Amino acid sequence: MTLADTPSFPEQTSGTFATVGKIAKIAFPLMVGSLAAAGLQIVKAGLLSYTGQEADLYLLSMVTPAFIFMLAFLESLAITNQVFSSKSVNNWAKGDVFAATKIFSIMGAVLTCIVAAGFYGTSFFIGGLWAEGPQILPQMSLFVLSLLPFLLFEMRNGALRGQGRTGLALLPFVVLIVTDIAVTWVAVSTFGLGFHGVLIGNIAGPLVAMPLAFYLLRREIGDAERGAPEKFKKHMIGLTIGVAGPVFASMFAGSASAAVIFPALANLGQDIASGFLLIVRIRIMFIIPAIAVGSAIAILVNQMPEQGQGAEKRNILITGILSVLVVYGFATLGIDALRGEMVGFVVGPENAILHSTTAGLMRALAVTFFFIAAFTMVQVILEHLGHGVFVLLVTIVFELATIGLTLFVAARGYDVSAYVTVMNVTAVASFLVLAVVLANFIRKLERSDAV
Numbered sequence: 001m002t003l004a005d006t007p008s009f010p011e012q013t014s015g016t017f018a019t020v021g022k023i024a025k026i027a028f029p030l031m032v033g034s035l036a037a038a039g040l041q042i043v044k045a046g047l048l049s050y051t052g053q054e055a056d057l058y059l060l061s062m063v064t065p066a067f068i069f070m071l072a073f074l075e076s077l078a079i080t081n082q083v084f085s086s087k088s089v090n091n092w093a094k095g096d097v098f099a100a101t102k103i104f105s106i107m108g109a110v111l112t113c114i115v116a117a118g119f120y121g122t123s124f125f126i127g128g129l130w131a132e133g134p135q136i137l138p139q140m141s142l143f144v145l146s147l148l149p150f151l152l153f154e155m156r157n158g159a160l161r162g163q164g165r166t167g168l169a170l171l172p173f174v175v176l177i178v179t180d181i182a183v184t185w186v187a188v189s190t191f192g193l194g195f196h197g198v199l200i201g202n203i204a205g206p207l208v209a210m211p212l213a214f215y216l217l218r219r220e221i222g223d224a225e226r227g228a229p230e231k232f233k234k235h236m237i238g239l240t241i242g243v244a245g246p247v248f249a250s251m252f253a254g255s256a257s258a259a260v261i262f263p264a265l266a267n268l269g270q271d272i273a274s275g276f277l278l279i280v281r282i283r284i285m286f287i288i289p290a291i292a293v294g295s296a297i298a299i300l301v302n303q304m305p306e307q308g309q310g311a312e313k314r315n316i317l318i319t320g321i322l323s324v325l326v327v328y329g330f331a332t333l334g335i336d337a338l339r340g341e342m343v344g345f346v347v348g349p350e351n352a353i354l355h356s357t358t359a360g361l362m363r364a365l366a367v368t369f370f371f372i373a374a375f376t377m378v379q380v381i382l383e384h385l386g387h388g389v390f391v392l393l394v395t396i397v398f399e400l401a402t403i404g405l406t407l408f409v410a411a412r413g414y415d416v417s418a419y420v421t422v423m424n425v426t427a428v429a430s431f432l433v434l435a436v437v438l439a440n441f442i443r444k445l446e447r448s449d450a451v
Contacts, residue, residue, distance in 0.1 A: 027296035056194030061277030085162025093227025180205030275358035298384030
C-alpha cells in the first residue's frame with residue numbers, strides 16, 4: 001500500500017497505533033501539500049522584505065482580509081467537493097464526482113467575481129471611514145481575482161484527495177509551487193513588480209498545474225457510472241446546505257475580525273502591521289498539520305459505511321485528536337524558543353526594527369499558535385461530518401466578541417499589548433466551547449453506533 005492508496009476499514013476497532021497509522025497515511029500528503037502552499041505565501045512575503053520593497057509588503061498585509069474572505073469561498077467549496085468525492089468511494093455514485101466538481105467550480109467563480117466587485121465598488125465611498133481605503137481596496141479586488149485559478153485547481157485536486165489519493169494529489173501541487181515561486185521571483189527581483197509580481201505568481205502556478213490535476217482525477221474516476229439524477233440533486237443540495245453553507249458562513253464570519261484588527265494595528269505603526277502579517281503567515285504553516293489530520297480523520301469516517309462501525313469511528317476521532325493535542329503542546333514550546341530564527345527567514349538582518357517587532361509579537365501570541373490550531377482541527381472535523389452549523393454559531397459569537405473588544409481597545413487608545421490580550425483570550429475560549437460540541441457529538445456517536 002502506498003500513501004496514495006485508499007485504506008481499508010476493519011470491522012473491529014483498531015488499536016491506537018493502527019489508527020494513528022491509518023490517519024497518517026492520508027494526513028501526511030495533505031500536510032506536505034498544504035505546508036508547501038502556506039510556505040509559498042511566506043516565501044512571497046520574504047521576497048518583498050529581502051528586496052527592500054517594504055511598501056509592497058505593507059500593501060500585502062493590508063489585503064490580507066481579502067485573502068481570508070477569498071478562503072471562505074474557496075475552502076467551503078473545496079471541502080464540500082472533497083466530502084462529495086469521499087462519500088462516492090462506498091456510498092454514492094462515483095461517476096457524479098465530475099458533475100459535482102463542475103457545479104462547485106462555477107459557483108466559486110461567480111462568488112469570486114462578486115467579492116472582487118464588492119471590494120472595488122466599496123473603494124468609491126470608503127474614504128471618509130478609512131483614509132487608505134480608496135487606494136487599497138482596488139488592490140484587494142485584484143488580489144481576489146488572482147486567486148480564481150487556484151480555486152478552480154483546488155476543486156479538482158480536492159476531489160482527488162476525497163478519493164483517498166492524497167499522495168497522488170501532491171504532484172500537481174509540486175508543479176504549482178515551483179511555477180509560482182519561479183514566476184514571482186522573476187517578477188519581483190528582476191522586474192521590480194512588487195505586490196503585482198505576487199499576483200502574477202498567484203495566477204501562473206495554478207494555470208500550469210491544473211491540466212495535471214484534471215488528468216489525474218479523470219484517470220481515477222474513469223468510466224464510472226453516474227447515479228440517478230434525483231439522488232445527485234439531493235446530495236448536492238444536502239451538502240450545499242449542510243457543509244458548504246455553514247463552512248462558508250463560519251469562515252466568512254471568521255474573517256471579519258481580521259478586517260478590523262489589521263487597520264487597527266496599522267494605526268500603531270507600519271512595522272506592527274507588517275509584523276503581524278508575518279506572524280499570521282507563520283501561524284498558518286504551524287496549524288496546517290492539524291488541519292491535515294482533521295481532514296484525514298473526516299475522510300476516514302466519511303469513507304466508512306454511513307450506518308454501523310460506530311466504535312471504529314469513535315476510536316479514529318479520539319485517537320487522532322488527542323495525538324494532535326499532545327504533539328502541538330510540545331511544538332508550541334519549540335516555536336516560542338526558536339522565534340528569532342524563524343523570523344529571520346523572512347526578515348532580513350538590515351531591518352532590525354521589523355525583526356524585533358515581529359519576534360516580540362510572536363512571543364506574545366504564542367498561546368494562539370496552540371489554541372487556534374486545536375480549534376481549526378476540530379472545526380474541520382465537524383464541518384466535514386455535517387455539523388458546520390455548530391461551528392458557525394461558535395465562530396459568529398467569538399468573532400463578534402473579538403471585533404467588539406478590538407474596537408473598544410482602539411477607541412481607548414491602548415497599546416499593542418491590549419490587542420494581544422484580546423486575541424489570546426478569544427483563541428482559548430473559542431476552542432474550549434467548540435471542544436464541548438465535539439465531545440457531545442462523540443457521545444452521541446457512541447450511543448447510536450452511527451454517524
